[in-house]
Amino acid sequence: MDLNLIKQLIKIVEKSEITEFSVHEGDLKLKISKANNQQTMVTYAGMPDMRSAMQFPNPTEVPASSSNLPPKESESSNYYEIKSPIVGTFYRAPAPDADPYIQVGDIVSPGSVLCIVEAMKLMNEIECDVSGKVVKILLENASPVEYNQPIFLIEKS
Amino acid sequence: MFKKILIANRGEIALRIVRTCKELGIPTVAVYSEIDRDALHVVFADEAVCIGPALSKESYLKVSSILSAAQITGADAIHPGYGFLAENAEFSDICAESGLTFIGPSGDAIRKMGDKAAAKETMKKVGVPVVPGSDGAVKDVEEAKVVAKEIGYPVMLKASAGGGGKGMRIVFEESEIEKAFQNASTEAGAAFSNPELYVEKYIENPRHIEIQILGDVDGKAYHYGERDCSIQRRHQKLIEESPSPFITDEVRQKMGQAAILGAESVGYRGAGTIEFLVDKYMNFYFIEMNTRIQVEHPVTEMVRNLDLIKQQILIASGKSIADYPKEPRGHAIEFRINAEDPANNFRPSPGKIEYLHFPGGFGIRIDSHIYNDYIIPPTYDSLIAKLIVWGTDRKHAIARAKRAFEEFQIEGVKTTIPFHQKVLEHNLFINGNFDTSFIEKHLK
Numbered sequence: 001m002d003l004n005l006i007k008q009l010i011k012i013v014e015k016s017e018i019t020e021f022s023v024h025e026g027d028l029k030l031k032i033s034k035a036n037n038q039q040t041m042v043t044y045a046g047m048p049d050m051r052s053a054m055q056f057p058n059p060t061e062v063p064a065s066s067s068n069l070p071p072k073e074s075e076s077s078n079y080y081e082i083k084s085p086i087v088g089t090f091y092r093a094p095a096p097d098a099d100p101y102i103q104v105g106d107i108v109s110p111g112s113v114l115c116i117v118e119a120m121k122l123m124n125e126i127e128c129d130v131s132g133k134v135v136k137i138l139l140e141n142a143s144p145v146e147y148n149q150p151i152f153l154i155e156k157s
Numbered sequence: 158m159f160k161k162i163l164i165a166n167r168g169e170i171a172l173r174i175v176r177t178c179k180e181l182g183i184p185t186v187a188v189y190s191e192i193d194r195d196a197l198h199v200v201f202a203d204e205a206v207c208i209g210p211a212l213s214k215e216s217y218l219k220v221s222s223i224l225s226a227a228q229i230t231g232a233d234a235i236h237p238g239y240g241f242l243a244e245n246a247e248f249s250d251i252c253a254e255s256g257l258t259f260i261g262p263s264g265d266a267i268r269k270m271g272d273k274a275a276a277k278e279t280m281k282k283v284g285v286p287v288v289p290g291s292d293g294a295v296k297d298v299e300e301a302k303v304v305a306k307e308i309g310y311p312v313m314l315k316a317s318a319g320g321g322g323k324g325m326r327i328v329f330e331e332s333e334i335e336k337a338f339q340n341a342s343t344e345a346g347a348a349f350s351n352p353e354l355y356v357e358k359y360i361e362n363p364r365h366i367e368i369q370i371l372g373d374v375d376g377k378a379y380h381y382g383e384r385d386c387s388i389q390r391r392h393q394k395l396i397e398e399s400p401s402p403f404i405t406d407e408v409r410q411k412m413g414q415a416a417i418l419g420a421e422s423v424g425y426r427g428a429g430t431i432e433f434l435v436d437k438y439m440n441f442y443f444i445e446m447n448t449r450i451q452v453e454h455p456v457t458e459m460v461r462n463l464d465l466i467k468q469q470i471l472i473a474s475g476k477s478i479a480d481y482p483k484e485p486r487g488h489a490i491e492f493r494i495n496a497e498d499p500a501n502n503f504r505p506s507p508g509k510i511e512y513l514h515f516p517g518g519f520g521i522r523i524d525s526h527i528y529n530d531y532i533i534p535p536t537y538d539s540l541i542a543k544l545i546v547w548g549t550d551r552k553h554a555i556a557r558a559k560r561a562f563e564e565f566q567i568e569g570v571k572t573t574i575p576f577h578q579k580v581l582e583h584n585l586f587i588n589g590n591f592d593t594s595f596i597e598k599h600l601k
Contacts, residue, residue, distance in 0.1 A: 088229065145229075147206075147222065148191065
């Protein structure tokens with residue numbers, strides 16, 4: 001089973017409603033499964049030396065980040081998405097040793113600073129534009145973020 | 158060699174660059190605006206970063222977003238393609254300052270060649286023939302008269318700060334020059350905030366013939382022959398071919414040597430094109446140098462058997478050219494297929510491609526980013542595909558092109574395919590007897 005075929009299978013599973021998929025070919029057994037938080041797990045037996053070659057960057061995500069993909073439409077439709085207006089690196093706090101600007105559960109209002117997106121050594125404060133409660137933080141600290149990528153989910157009040 | 162190349166472009170050229178990078182084993186980063194989310198260059202690149210909304214100013218032209226994308230993906234080189242930031246001297250400089258390699262010339266080289274009057278002076282100094290004219294801007298209409306008398310009518314009055322046809326007037330005899338001067342000057346002032354004009358000999362019905370050069374890492378330049386790009390509509394190239402059916406081998410040699418002189422005089426590195434106007438007597442005159450890879454580069458690739466994008470990457474990474482000039486082989490013609498309606502004044506025709514079938518077979522090359530069900534966005538230029546045919550000689554290339562267009566199907570949008578088919582049937586084109594006035598005169 002070649003790498004390209006495996007990549008295609010993963011893409012298909014990711015985009016579909018399939019939660020688990022497995023296939024055997026000769027000595028190789030490939031299983032692809034989706035957990036509730038949309039992480040796609042790939043396990044296989046039979047070709048251990050391919051392990052390090054198994055890098056599958058999702059083309060619409062930046063791979064240096066963790067696999068925190070944006071939630072599916074149905075989850076976020078009740079919530080307001082705060083999206084990044086610029087390309088850069090997401091930070092939860094103004095400095096490495098400082099407290100994060102906000103936590104899940106915090107009440108925010110228009111103008112509340114939620115995080116920093118750093119671009120080209122410039123720290124850009126990202127402000128909230130609605131009133132409500134922070135329901136979810138979609139990215140890990142120090143992960144890359146692209147234009148209009150959702151960062152926070154706010155339950156509007 | 159570079160760890161990772163970010164392609165700061167879109168459409169067919171972005172895909173073109175991704176392909177060569179893959180062949181070289183270099184990982185790629187595509188950047189895209191929101192409307193280009195489903196573009197082929199995004200799909201085929203190893204990574205992709207959304208950098209802004211559809212508006213070019215906010216995405217493909219936004220330096221900070223592109224640099225940020227390079228930063229977060231760890232790209233160490235940027236290929237700018239053509240258009241967008243490809244000839245933006247500041248962008249080249251900023252890349253250098255940020256520790257990124259701009260795959261193209263330095264900001265200084267771009268600036269030198271971007272100043273049309275200065276570029277002309279530079280070429281003149283090393284003995285490259287230039288269009289005869291005034292030394293920079295003329296003080297007033299009296300000075301213009303003196304220059305015009307010296308070089309001989311007809312002359313062109315052109316805006317120093319200008320381009321795109323504004324602030325330009327053709328003057329056929331001295332009695333017309335005062336009025337023309339006043340009009341051109343006023344127009345230039347309005348369009349470019351600078352009413353200054355310079356005078357140039359007007360070359361009637363010229364051919365546009367350009368020379369592809371590569372500037373090697375050691376400063377030596379090589380030329381890879383010419384491309385005849387005379388089939389133009391409103392100064393936009395539509396068909397390009399090599400070799401030129403017009404010039405002789407002797408002129409070809411001279412133009413090649415002139416191009417090398419010009420490139421070496423500015424210490425040019427990488428791929429570049431020197432553009433000449435050729436009059437009916439086969440005199441050639443330098444008009445400008447393009448410091449980037451050009452749309453029509455495949456024509457040279459087919460006849461000279463090399464990958465120009467690969468050479469760009471090698472030179473930028475400090476390595477020598479992989480392919481030095483060899484004897485050319487056969488004849489290549491490129492047809493630019495635009496999503497435009499030739500029956501309605503070439504009005505843009507964006508929309509969804511309902512059915513697509515590319516031609517194939519021996520000697521057919523398609524450089525295109527379109528696919529079935531692709532939606533051509535209205536926000537960028539209308540080039541959707543380039544058909545490049547190669548034949549053993551010009552006659553064969555034309556026969557092949559006709560055959561290829563019969564197989565070529567694009568439905569859902571209007572394209573310039575029927576227009577190209579008309580050109581291929583026209584006697585003047587078939588006989589190689591055309592100049593830049595061809596479309597205007599014969600194919601309205």
